[in-house]
Amino acid sequence: MALISLHIHYYLQYLIWFITVVVVHSFIRKFLKPAPTLVSEPPSPPALPFIGHLHLVSSVLPKSFQELARVYGPLMRIRLGASSCLVVSNAAVAKEIFKTQELNFCSRPEFCSSEYFIYRGSRFVLAQYGDYWRFMKKLCMTRLLAVPQLDKFADIRDQEKVKLVESVMKCCRDGKTCDLSSELTSLTNNTICRMVMSSRCSGSDNDAAEIKELIRTCLKLSGKISVGDVLGPFKVLDFSGNGNNLKAALLKYDRLVERIIKEHQDKASEGFDENQKMDLLDILLEVYRDPTAEVKISMKDIKSFLLDIFMAGTDTSSAAMQWAMGELMNKPKAFKKLRDEINSVVGPNRLVKESDIPNLPYLRAVIRETLRLHPSAPLIIRECGEDCNVNGFMVKAKTRVLVNVYAVMRDPESWANPNEFDPERFLGGSDEKIGEHQMEFKGQNFRFLPFGSGRRGCPGASLAMLVMHAAVGCLVQCFDWEVKGGGKVDLSPGPGFATEMAHPLVCYPTVSSNPF
Numbered sequence: 001m002a003l004i005s006l007h008i009h010y011y012l013q014y015l016i017w018f019i020t021v022v023v024v025h026s027f028i029r030k031f032l033k034p035a036p037t038l039v040s041e042p043p044s045p046p047a048l049p050f051i052g053h054l055h056l057v058s059s060v061l062p063k064s065f066q067e068l069a070r071v072y073g074p075l076m077r078i079r080l081g082a083s084s085c086l087v088v089s090n091a092a093v094a095k096e097i098f099k100t101q102e103l104n105f106c107s108r109p110e111f112c113s114s115e116y117f118i119y120r121g122s123r124f125v126l127a128q129y130g131d132y133w134r135f136m137k138k139l140c141m142t143r144l145l146a147v148p149q150l151d152k153f154a155d156i157r158d159q160e161k162v163k164l165v166e167s168v169m170k171c172c173r174d175g176k177t178c179d180l181s182s183e184l185t186s187l188t189n190n191t192i193c194r195m196v197m198s199s200r201c202s203g204s205d206n207d208a209a210e211i212k213e214l215i216r217t218c219l220k221l222s223g224k225i226s227v228g229d230v231l232g233p234f235k236v237l238d239f240s241g242n243g244n245n246l247k248a249a250l251l252k253y254d255r256l257v258e259r260i261i262k263e264h265q266d267k268a269s270e271g272f273d274e275n276q277k278m279d280l281l282d283i284l285l286e287v288y289r290d291p292t293a294e295v296k297i298s299m300k301d302i303k304s305f306l307l308d309i310f311m312a313g314t315d316t317s318s319a320a321m322q323w324a325m326g327e328l329m330n331k332p333k334a335f336k337k338l339r340d341e342i343n344s345v346v347g348p349n350r351l352v353k354e355s356d357i358p359n360l361p362y363l364r365a366v367i368r369e370t371l372r373l374h375p376s377a378p379l380i381i382r383e384c385g386e387d388c389n390v391n392g393f394m395v396k397a398k399t400r401v402l403v404n405v406y407a408v409m410r411d412p413e414s415w416a417n418p419n420e421f422d423p424e425r426f427l428g429g430s431d432e433k434i435g436e437h438q439m440e441f442k443g444q445n446f447r448f449l450p451f452g453s454g455r456r457g458c459p460g461a462s463l464a465m466l467v468m469h470a471a472v473g474c475l476v477q478c479f480d481w482e483v484k485g486g487g488k489v490d491l492s493p494g495p496g497f498a499t500e501m502a503h504p505l506v507c508y509p510t511v512s513s514n515p516f
């Protein structure tokens, strides 16, 4: 009996020890193990092996991302084949990227197409945030694209605008259709060519036309090659041959620019007289020769910078003007309101001038509303510098971030009737007015971001705004427009990263007023 009670005693003692160990162990596990990571990665749609989310997106990427964001939120992870990124889709998260954590998101990632760029390492648009980028950006903002330099070339912009109106008048006289896509790309290309390298003054009238063709080719091919990012390591195989074609176009550009640089150097060696205007290339060459410059730029840097200005500046402004005209043609009330404003401010005897812009509030509202609905660069690309936390989620260094400004500027949380073309929302009496200060289009209001924001924001915004207001103003002032085949303009967006129109804007103009 005594033996049995001893066994029970040992058994109970063992049980107590066992329970104590289990309780202490679970206590230690609960309170002493490292705290679980409170931040997880941003949400993501279910992915398929290899292709990731490719099956969920259409060819119009900004629109597809906008639709996915309705389900997965304003910060989501997307993987297209081997290429992955985060997509930002509302103003609050855009503000975190562009302002609160600006310095951590000030670089851009390289693309597949970079491998074929003969100026790799010199590209300003894709440069990492560092000394070279800072130096060039300062040069842009204080000299190359600063207001005093833009003022010096007001006459060039005026002449190119007159050429545009004359060319459309010729279509009217000949009873021909007018391809506004082509007319407006010629306007932006000629304007930039003349401001950058005085192309018409160099003795060879074909330079601007040749550059226009080369830039078109480079834009088209680099867009196609960037799609190759989805192939991961297989992209080097260049199945389509686009990579080699891009290289060939760039080499052609290189030879052309080399000659123009030589002409500029010869001109500089004779010295500039007081009245002579320095174009952008003259200024770059002056910086190149300056032994005291903070950063020594090379000839490769100059050629690459000019290419970036052409690639970033021509099709963007031209596409936005086409959208403005397309929207106005489909909205006769808005068209008439703008025509009436121009007639009362400018009158019938001269064309709209850049100096009229401050007196044409409806014109300004039309351009802003166009950029809201149809941003020329709808997916702004940045790269994360160091691991961080965005909107409560973990973001790793080197992650690509696409700010989908197309979605931000059509977000129903920020805009009433977001898909409607309604310039009135930018006028004085509107509740939605977002400020008349110039900064409004330079991205200090995070629901209106057509030119990006902060240090990395578009340095060509002021130039683009001058060109677009004057040209659209003249096209409305002087012509009535009808769509080829009658009916309405097809406002479907085209495929890819940019939002160009799916179809070229070809229409029949008739002269309504001739101020010449």
Ligand code: HEM
Pocket: 124, 125, 126, 137, 192, 308, 309, 312, 313, 314, 316, 317, 320, 375, 376, 377, 380, 381, 449, 450, 451, 452, 453, 454, 455, 456, 457, 458, 459, 460, 461, 463, 464
């Ligand atoms: C309607 C016309 C235009 C639109 C909508 C537009 C839009 C943009 C956007 C969204 C960015 C990226 C900004 C960011 O990352 O925050 C950008 C960058 C840039 N744009 Fe524009 N742009 C236009 C016209 C121009 C023009 C006319 C030029 C030059 C003449 C230009 C030169 C550049 C350059 C060089 C960059 C790169 C800046 C950098 O990486 O620091 N753009 N643009």
